Amino acid sequence: MSIRHGLLALLDQGPRYGYQLRTEFEARTGATWPLNVGQVYTTLGRLERDGLVVPDGEDEEGHLFYAVTEKGRTELRAWFDTPVPRTNPPRDELAIKLAMAVTVPGVDVHGVVQAQRRHSIQALQDYTRLKARALAGEAAAGGVEGTELAWLLVLEQLIFQAEAEIRWLDHCETRLANHRERQTAAAPAAEAPRRRRTKQQLGER
Amino acid sequence: MIDTGFRDRTEPVLHLDQVSRVHGQGAAEVHALREVDLRVYPGEFVAVMGPSGSGKSTLLTLAGGLDSPSGGRVVVEGRSLGELSRRRLAEVRRRAIGYVFQDYNLIPALTAVENIMLPRELDGVSTRAARREAQAALDEVGIGELADRFPDDMSGGQQQRVAIARALIGERRLVLADEPTGALDSTTGEAVLAVLRARCDAGAAAMMVTHEPRHAAWADRVVFLRDGRLVDETGRRSAESLLITAATNSLNRPEAS
Incomplete structure (x- = not known):
């Protein structure tokens, strides 16, 4: 899992304590996936249980440091060397919503598509503003490195994903329009779709 | 949302007032x-999106005075624009409006700089x-x-940039x-959008037809x-989300090494 390996990657650069790990994780990802410190300690506990990290002393302020073990390094290398599997795509709420919208009678599918499109374009505008700012910073500083570069890459991934979603929405609309045309052509008499109605629905008419 | 005070005080550069076009x-x-x-x-930088045949290009040709509305x-x-003589209209088109055509419309017998001049x-x-x-453009x-x-000795992308320079002069x-x-x-596309963006930040107004969401996202407002x-x-300002606030904060945070 990504938090687990993210923490291993940070610890690979030297011993760190929980709060520090959280700050550095968020700096690299622009706080796109905020971590709470509890999650960090839970994950460190599991990593320790699995022998991937060991406690590495305390400083005078009482921060408990952790260090990566040899086994942890091996695990980290294996993570970098293995592609992220796409065999079990994560559940996508939008895909599920549209799949339901086209099959549940009475849903304004175009309304669903357009509301999502507006929302996603707005997100895309925000990401683009942030990117323009990051690039302006890059130009001023004569290049980006380290955490800034990491953040720029994460930001661009969000941009590509939002773009892909909007393209897919456009495609859905085209497909729906084609489908409607075919249906109209196949049934010129415009027969009302037969469906069972509840008494209540019938009563409303 | 747009600051309405700003809207009340400021005349629009372009106003399409209940415009219809019938072919x-x-x-x-x-x-x-x-x-x-x-x-x-x-x-303001406005992007116009919509499926093909939705009227995007018609909207732009009307705004540029290249066609007249039916209503x-x-x-x-x-x-x-409808109340101007042909001569005055040509003058407004030349002085007030920069138009970037899809197929560049450069004059082949003139060099890049001459096309722009x-x-x-x-x-x-x-x-x-x-x-x-x-x-400079x-x-x-x-x-x-x-x-x-000369246009014929340039790639499509280069010709397009000449066309954009001509619109900006x-x-x-x-x-x-x-x-x-x-x-x-x-990358070049982004550079061109950054130029349009900068022009608007300096006070010009721009309207761009596009089907590319990533490009439309450079605009202040996207209309469908x-x-x-x-x-x-x-909206011009969207009320997006904790994510953006968090991201912005982290951008401004001193670098954690």
């Missing part, structure tokens, strides 16, 4: 645009001053070194662009056309 007659009548009302303010008015910097010379600007402005789009090339306060990034690779009607738009 053909009788049974063959096609409503390309239906009572579209749209204002573009100084400093309603097109007002550019306070002048209603032409409208300025027609305005009575001296050749030397026009050349200096044209060179070419530099702005990143191809200053191609000033003396002078004091034009309205830039209209039809898929200006079509022939460009993604469908079957000739404006059906939706994004």
Whole structure:
């Protein structure tokens, strides 16, 4: 899992304590996936249980440091060397919503598509503003490195994903329009779709 | 949302006032645009999106005075284009409006810099001053070194950048662009959008037709056309999300090493 390996990657650069790990994780990802410190300690506990990290002393302020073990390094290398599997795509709420919208009678599918499109374009505008700012910073500083570069890459991934979603929405609309045309052509008499109605629905008419 | 105080105080650079456009007659009548009302303010960059056939390009040609509406008015910097003589209209088009065509529309017998100078010379600007402005515009789009090339000796992307430089030259306060990034690779496309963006940040107004969401996202406002009607738009400022606030904070945070 990504938090687990993210923490291993940070610890690979030297011993760190929980709060520090959280700050550095968020700096690299622009706080796109905020971590709470509890999650960090839970994950460190599991990593320790699995022998991937060991406690590495305390400083005078009482921060408990952790260090990566040899086994942890091996695990980290294996993570970098293995592609992220796409065999079990994560559940996508939008895909599920549209799949339901086209099959549940009475849903304004175009309304669903357009509301999502507006929302996603707005997100895309925000990401683009942030990117323009990051690039302006890059130009001023004569290049980006380290955490800034990491953040720029994460930001661009969000941009590509939002773009892909909007393209897919456009495609859905085209497909729906084609489908409607075919249906109209196949049934010129415009027969009302037969469906069972509840008494209540019938009563409303 | 747009600051309405700003809107009240400021005249739009472009106002499409209940604009309709009908092509053909009788049974063959096609409503390309239906009572579209749209204002573009100084400093604003507006993107127009919509499926093909939704009226995007018609909207742009009307805004640029290249076609006349069947109903309603097109007002550019306070002048209603329909009430102008041919000569005055040509002058407004040349002085106030920069237009980037999808197929560039460069004059093949003129070099890049001469293509860009032409409208300025027609305005009575001296050749030397026009050349200096044209060179600056070419530099702005990143191809200053191609000033003396002819269109046929340039790639599609380079020609498109010449067309954009031509639209930017002078004091034009309205830039209209039809898929200006079509022939460009993604990095060059972004550079061109950054130029349009900078122009608007400096006070010009721009309206761009595009089907690329990633490019539309450079605009302050995205309007959606469908079957000739404006059906939706994004706000100038969106109320997006904790994510953005968090991300912004982290950008401003001193670097954790």
